[in-house]
Structures are given as C-alpha cells and as structure tokens.
Amino acid sequence: MMPAMSNVVTTDPQVMHGKPCFAGTRVPVDILFDYLGKGYPVDYFVAQFPTVTRDQVLRLLDEARERTAREALPVGERA
Numbered sequence: 001m002m003p004a005m006s007n008v009v010t011t012d013p014q015v016m017h018g019k020p021c022f023a024g025t026r027v028p029v030d031i032l033f034d035y036l037g038k039g040y041p042v043d044y045f046v047a048q049f050p051t052v053t054r055d056q057v058l059r060l061l062d063e064a065r066e067r068t069a070r071e072a073l074p075v076g077e078r079a
Contacts, residue, residue, distance in 0.1 A: 008060045022060070025051040032057060 010023045019028045027049045035045045046054050 008056055008063060022052045022056050025049070027052050029060065032060070 007023055009020045009029055011018055011020050015021060016026055016028055019030070021028050031049070032045055032052075035048075036042075042054060042057050046052060046057060
C-alpha cells in the first residue's frame, strides 16, 4: 500500500472499501482524475463534491506532481 499523501488523502477499510479518499470525506480521489481527464475544471469538481475543498484538490495535485518528480528515472535509466 502506498503511504497517504500528507493529510490530504486517507484510506480506511471502513470507508469506500479502502479506496483513497479526500481526508474527512467519502469522495474517492480517482473521481477527481476522472473529472480532470474529461476536461472539467477543478472548480466544477468542487461544486459537485462540496465536502472536498479547492485547497484539498490543489494540495493533492501539488503533492502528486512533487512525488512523480522525485520518482522519475534519471535520463540514462529510461527505457
């Protein structure tokens, strides 16, 4: 299991079958990526899921960007 991203995302087997959710909500994080992938802006997502704050979404995206930058392979190791 991947460690939670700071306090933005939580996992609990008792909430949404253990799917990563925005902390303090029952909103799975993957729904955000579905919305973004379909071209919806962050503000639209937040309007649809009022238990999630805009700040939570932006922090999640920032932390995901930082994590992927840290875990990127050096140029010489790419396939």
